[in-house]
Amino acid sequence: MEDQKKRGLLIVIEGIDGTGKSSQARMLAEALRTSGVEVLLDREPSDGPFGKILRASMTEGRLAPADELELFHKDRRQHVTDVITPTLDRGCHVVLDRYYFSTMAYQGANGFDVNELRATNESFAPAPDLLFILDLDVDAALERIGSRGDEANEFEQRDALQFCRDVFLSVKDESYARVVDSSPSLEEIHKEMLEIALEQIG
Incomplete structure (x- = not known):
């Protein structure tokens, strides 16, 4: 009888805007695939029906905070059930750009506890096996956001960004968390993250 396939790892990348999460998620997934590892690169909000509503709300006018939060939870429940858990169960690793830590940070900045x-999210969403917290000083993050031609949205003002940064760093002592300085070059950060991920995958 064949050995049961080893479960995949859930690798999450978090941090305030301007830290390079999406670039690092893409680079990490590509490098892992090159090394022969099966990887699904994904994101939240997801590309499912609830996630599409959330993405539209970010560009076409924000929903009421309570409605937005309900959609985040519906989207994540569906994402966990339909995508994340089945993918991990078949032995494929998942590299995820944002997860429930972003809900804690950004919806927390919106006034929710x-x-x-x-607690709500961890009642149905599995904890990551590896969480990268890309950390950057708020002034540097705002400078990066401005340099890419974006205007800071309501969550990218200094006080809100600092609040979000503090929330991300509040989980740094969890066994699965690794804080990565996001001030060096993309390649330097990528090299550090890839080394940690490969060690975790074994």
């Missing part, structure tokens, strides 16, 4: 948000 961070601890309640965490």
Whole structure:
């Protein structure tokens, strides 16, 4: 009888805007595939029906905070059930750009209780096997956001960004968390993250 295929790892990349999460998620997934590892690169909000509504709300006018939060939870429940868990169960690793830690940070900045948000999400969403927290000083993050031609949205103002940064760093002592300085070059950060991920995958 064949050995049961080893479960995949859930690798999550978090951090405030301007830290390079999406670039690092893409680079990490590509490098892992090159090394012979099966990887699904994904993101939240997801590309499912609830996620599409959330993405539209970010560009076409924000929903009421409570409605937005409900959609985040519906989207994540569906994402976990339909995509994340089945993918991990078949032995494929998942590299995820944002997860429930972003809900804790950004919806927390919107006035919801961070601890309640965490408890609600962890009641149905599996904890990551590896969480990269890309950390950057708020002034540097705002400078990067401005340099790419974007205007800071309501969550990218200094106080809100600092709040979000503090929330991300509040989980740094979890066994699965690794704080990565996001001030060096993309390649330097990528090299550090790839080394940690490969060690974790074994």
